[in-house]
Amino acid sequence: MQVKADCAWGENQRMKTNVHRIEPGSKVRIEDLDPDATPLCDDKSEGKERSARIAERLGELQELLYAEHRHNILIVLQGMDTSGKDGTVRHVMSGVSPAGVRVVSFKRPTPSELDHDFLWRVHAKTPGNGEIAVFNRSHYEDVLVVRVHGLVDEKVWRKRYEQINAFEKTLTAGGTIILKFFLNISKDEQRKRLQARIDDPTKHWKFEHGDIEERKLWDDYMKAYEDMLEKTSTKHAPWYAIPSDAKWYRNLVIGAVVVETLESLGMEYPKVDLSGEVVE
Ligand code: AMP
Ligand code: MG
Numbered sequence: 001m002q003v004k005a006d007c008a009w010g011e012n013q014r015m016k017t018n019v020h021r022i023e024p025g026s027k028v029r030i031e032d033l034d035p036d037a038t039p040l041c042d043d044k045s046e047g048k049e050r051s052a053r054i055a056e057r058l059g060e061l062q063e064l065l066y067a068e069h070r071h072n073i074l075i076v077l078q079g080m081d082t083s084g085k086d087g088t089v090r091h092v093m094s095g096v097s098p099a100g101v102r103v104v105s106f107k108r109p110t111p112s113e114l115d116h117d118f119l120w121r122v123h124a125k126t127p128g129n130g131e132i133a134v135f136n137r138s139h140y141e142d143v144l145v146v147r148v149h150g151l152v153d154e155k156v157w158r159k160r161y162e163q164i165n166a167f168e169k170t171l172t173a174g175g176t177i178i179l180k181f182f183l184n185i186s187k188d189e190q191r192k193r194l195q196a197r198i199d200d201p202t203k204h205w206k207f208e209h210g211d212i213e214e215r216k217l218w219d220d221y222m223k224a225y226e227d228m229l230e231k232t233s234t235k236h237a238p239w240y241a242i243p244s245d246a247k248w249y250r251n252l253v254i255g256a257v258v259v260e261t262l263e264s265l266g267m268e269y270p271k272v273d274l275s276g277e278v279v280e
Contacts, residue, residue: 014256015252017253019040020240020243020257022240030223030226035245040252047249051248051251054255055093055255057095058095061262065262067130068267068268069129071175071176072127072129074127074133074135074178075132075181075258076138077137078137078144078181078183079182081190082189084185084247084250086136088251091251091255092251092258093134100131101131101132102134103134104125104133106121106136106139107137118142119164122139123167126171129175140164142157142160143164143224143227148217161228165234168234168236169237179237179240179257180239181257182225182229182240185244185245194215240257
């Protein structure tokens, strides 16, 4: 079968995923980021096929990451309710051994967590060498939901952009590779997905009345996301704004970014002394 170059991903053929990267220091206008765009692949079945191969390759690369034990990866997922954070974990990590990846879901902070600085609970969950950690929500909630609901004073959350950049710089200096994905869905797509949670009995458990209330604050959230992307996309820890109305495209691009990043590390299996013999 003829595979279109557009959707290609292979040893020597990279997707041009930089189109979705927020260039550090650039001005971000959220309305310019199209949630429905698929510039790197316009064929769903080809895209899915590529995704499956990427997922398999990620499994191999994770083993190498663990064997080499020099790097670790932190993947941050942020997005509105129903944007697909759980689905991304399920698909992108489908080829990785459960032993090789740690998924951390950040919920409303506990009283004990609130007694500490906002990065305390986050730092405790960062990956160690050889590990992939995925943050399903993250320290960015502290400049999103916290800002939108005024849970702390503005002068407190405003300082957090800089505090986050410094924190992430500390992590990367210690060998962590940080990749951050904003799952960008449209307000209309969210309506459909929330409705599906109401209509489909197998999705009822995902439905929360609070989600309807949060939806009313959509514009405030978009402003908060815009500032977050603009102020915290850095060279050491870039944001990617992933068009996420099409789930298959979201999975394809996130998988490709993670695989391409791991490939670029030039990892090698460690040399092992194999002298000696297996005895009964
Ligand atoms: P879910 O991801 O649907 O399980 O919901 C988790 C909830 O926890 C969301 O409503 C988040 O906004 C909330 N949450 C996560 N982190 C924080 C935080 N630092 N402060 C306040 N709420 C948070
Ligand atoms: Mg929820």
